[in-house]
Amino acid sequence: MKQLYIKQKVFSMSGKFTVKDQTEKDVYYVEGSFMKVPKTYSIKNSEMNEVALITKKTFSFMPTFFVETENREMVTIKKQFTFLKAKYTIDAAGLEVRGNWWDMNFEVLQNGEVIGAVDKEWFTWGDSYQIEIMKEEMEILLVALVIAIDCAKADQAAASSGSV
Template structure:
């Protein structure tokens, strides 16, 4: 099993952050578009090669991301479902699903009834910090991409709720 750490800077306006291993070696660099429409994120490996491109749908009632991952010809869509309580997400493509509490960032990613990875948020951290455990390393980039997309949707909802209060 591989363990990763995703930590975003508290006051980062550049929308860039790293994903590291247990020893804090950088494995991925994430770079978000600042003012582009649609909003997108590129995930780079240690050689500077884009391994995933995440694009946020502009004209969608509920948040939706399209994930283009270099290791797979099939695109993956992450779509928020309409619910009255806590948000839930559907994953379309690669036979994936999410179980657990997505909004508190404590969830499991499952493929064919087998756990491939899980995410836990660290609550006593100064910034958004997530422990990512990957059991199927062939799907590592997929798991990382899903965490980045869900974190962005969560942050947008938090910003929207804060602005309406």
């Protein structure tokens, strides 16, 4: 089992941060686009090659995010129309998220088998997440999924604060 850690910088305008391993070595570099439409987050490996791309759909009634790995769309996260609490769906072939993914405490299953788990670390400056990876070939997709869910949450928070 492998563990990765995401610690986002609170005041980063573009959304730059790294994903580290257990030895605190940078494994992935994440950079959000700044003042660009559509909003994207690029995930690069240690050789600075893009391994995943998260894109927010520009013109849609409800916020929608696409996750691509190996130049293929792998996951779609879409907000559902509800009156009370924000609700999102995650669509991916063979993937299922169980647990409280809105609070970032969940497991990711592929065809019924647990391939990863995510836990938000509380009482930290900025958002910090621990990702446990049980199936290493799914590592990039799991990292991208966590970042995409966090993007959806940030988008919801920004929309909520703007509507007051």
